[in-house]
Amino acid sequence: MPTAKNEQYQGPERRERSVLKKLKKVNKKKKRDTDDHTSRANILFLELEEALSTFNSVKNTNVLINDIQNPTELMGNFMFTRDRPTIIADSVDILYQTSEGDGIGFVPKSMYASPFVEEGDDIFNKFTAVVVPKTIVGDKVKIKLNMHHQFYSEAVLLQVLNSNSRSTPRKDTLVVCQKFEECSGCQFQMLSYDKQLQLKRDTIVKAYRFFYPELLGELDQSEFGKVIGCENQYAYRTKLTPHYKVPRVIKNETLSIGLNHVNPTMQVVDLESCAIATPSINRALTITRKKIKEEVKNEPLEAQGRQRTILLRDGLRMNKETGEHTRACYGESSKVMTEKVEDFVFQFDPSSFFQNNNSILIPVLEYIKYHIGLGAKSYKYLVDTYCGVGFFGISLSKSIPKEGKVFGIELSERSINFATHNAMLNGLEVPKRMQFISGSADSMFKNEEFLNSGIKGKESIVIMDPSRKGSTESFMRQLLEFKPKLIIYVSCNVFTQARDLSLFNKLQEEGSISYRVRDVVGFDFFPQTKHVETVAVLELLD
Numbered sequence: 001m002p003t004a005k006n007e008q009y010q011g012p013e014r015r016e017r018s019v020l021k022k023l024k025k026v027n028k029k030k031k032r033d034t035d036d037h038t039s040r041a042n043i044l045f046l047e048l049e050e051a052l053s054t055f056n057s058v059k060n061t062n063v064l065i066n067d068i069q070n071p072t073e074l075m076g077n078f079m080f081t082r083d084r085p086t087i088i089a090d091s092v093d094i095l096y097q098t099s100e101g102d103g104i105g106f107v108p109k110s111m112y113a114s115p116f117v118e119e120g121d122d123i124f125n126k127f128t129a130v131v132v133p134k135t136i137v138g139d140k141v142k143i144k145l146n147m148h149h150q151f152y153s154e155a156v157l158l159q160v161l162n163s164n165s166r167s168t169p170r171k172d173t174l175v176v177c178q179k180f181e182e183c184s185g186c187q188f189q190m191l192s193y194d195k196q197l198q199l200k201r202d203t204i205v206k207a208y209r210f211f212y213p214e215l216l217g218e219l220d221q222s223e224f225g226k227v228i229g230c231e232n233q234y235a236y237r238t239k240l241t242p243h244y245k246v247p248r249v250i251k252n253e254t255l256s257i258g259l260n261h262v263n264p265t266m267q268v269v270d271l272e273s274c275a276i277a278t279p280s281i282n283r284a285l286t287i288t289r290k291k292i293k294e295e296v297k298n299e300p301l302e303a304q305g306r307q308r309t310i311l312l313r314d315g316l317r318m319n320k321e322t323g324e325h326t327r328a329c330y331g332e333s334s335k336v337m338t339e340k341v342e343d344f345v346f347q348f349d350p351s352s353f354f355q356n357n358n359s360i361l362i363p364v365l366e367y368i369k370y371h372i373g374l375g376a377k378s379y380k381y382l383v384d385t386y387c388g389v390g391f392f393g394i395s396l397s398k399s400i401p402k403e404g405k406v407f408g409i410e411l412s413e414r415s416i417n418f419a420t421h422n423a424m425l426n427g428l429e430v431p432k433r434m435q436f437i438s439g440s441a442d443s444m445f446k447n448e449e450f451l452n453s454g455i456k457g458k459e460s461i462v463i464m465d466p467s468r469k470g471s472t473e474s475f476m477r478q479l480l481e482f483k484p485k486l487i488i489y490v491s492c493n494v495f496t497q498a499r500d501l502s503l504f505n506k507l508q509e510e511g512s513i514s515y516r517v518r519d520v521v522g523f524d525f526f527p528q529t530k531h532v533e534t535v536a537v538l539e540l541l542d
């Protein structure tokens, strides 16, 4: 049962105007963005609606979304870390899983809120939706309520009450990292790998349910969104960016170097090693931490309190005498990284984008090659959009005939220079067989160099691999006009992928072009975490 533990708490009348000002600012940040339906805040809102519906069916009630809205005064009272009331909810059932990997439960407002709302605010039959990191559907938990937002409250997990029971899939003995409870890096170490893959599949299905529900009716539900697992479930991450804050001597602050705390009000979690990072990154982390701890004493006064981020990247190092490769860690100051995937070698500078888990890349390429293989004879060109340093274009170059061509576009000029360099490094003829240009994919199909290349949609495969925010209407319109035979959409944010493909579907319905989504699958690039990559394959029907 929730209990108000802070008897000294003075109530809303002592709040200053600054509270409301800050509240406005925080809410603006967390506010649902009506222009971008796939923003985190919007997705969480849709998830809260679904969670509420689960709550109603489990409890046989009819609580409405307005009944979980938090009054302004309540939000104001839970705003500041320093004098926030301590409210503990002793037993909350986790009923719903968010795509961020958190659990959602509900706490009756009548149990704790009356001292913190205005007189006359009716809190009877009203609930607070609590979003609790590191929890899973089936858990019964003891939590502390933190910051309140318009439709939910953040909460801190204090104890899982049913850890060893069959009512939860949780198996705490599986947790490898000592800092798992605090660190925001991983969400699922307490779950079997099969359960992790199932949750990721749920996220894929959810994304399409929210943004492209028609597709769910069209495809075979027993296969849709299946997630292909990764061979290495730990020690796979080839990039780590730990942070630290230069301590303030005057405040006697200690130095922590690591990843963000799961509770946003806490400082970064001090990590001596990271279980999902590769051994060479962990070796470098030990050395870097020691060095920073020594050097931080000499930081000038004005640097105190500043946030710093360290870049650690694992790559190949070649022994010039023996020609042998070993793995080593590189930092920001390194000039060039080298990676090998299948028979192809890639070079790039440490700050450029390159996939962070080598052990999943071969299954991804095999999957794409399989789909190219289904219609191999009809493809001559591969158009690699959002191509980075040329990973897909180069890795798939053998899937098209020798007289064909790979054409890539990428916003970052630095990456595109490496893409051209990588094509030559792998013995591929530039620009006859491989051509990479810098520019926005938004205007790709109107680009003069592209138009001059003679590439025709009817003999082309288009790979698109945008960043988390997904693609744009302008790109999708041009893609439709270009009319490639096969489209392979690789995504690190399935919500924007579903949105883009739904738009593509609407656009094609306006014309007479007809594409069919052949398949949507997930790949587990980041075991132990909430993340999932998806690949959607679309084919042009004759």
Ligand SMILES: C[S@@+](CC[C@H](N)C(=O)[O-])C[C@H]1O[C@@H](n2cnc3c(N)ncnc32)[C@H](O)[C@@H]1O
Pocket: 353, 354, 355, 385, 386, 387, 388, 389, 390, 391, 392, 409, 410, 411, 412, 415, 439, 440, 441, 442, 465, 466, 467, 468, 492
């Ligand atoms: C997820 S990465 C994929 C890179 C590459 N396909 C790979 O697998 O290594 C997305 C890439 O899209 C690029 N990008 C972002 N917006 C773009 C745009 N409007 N036009 C072209 N490239 C863009 C980014 O710089 C980044 O390199």
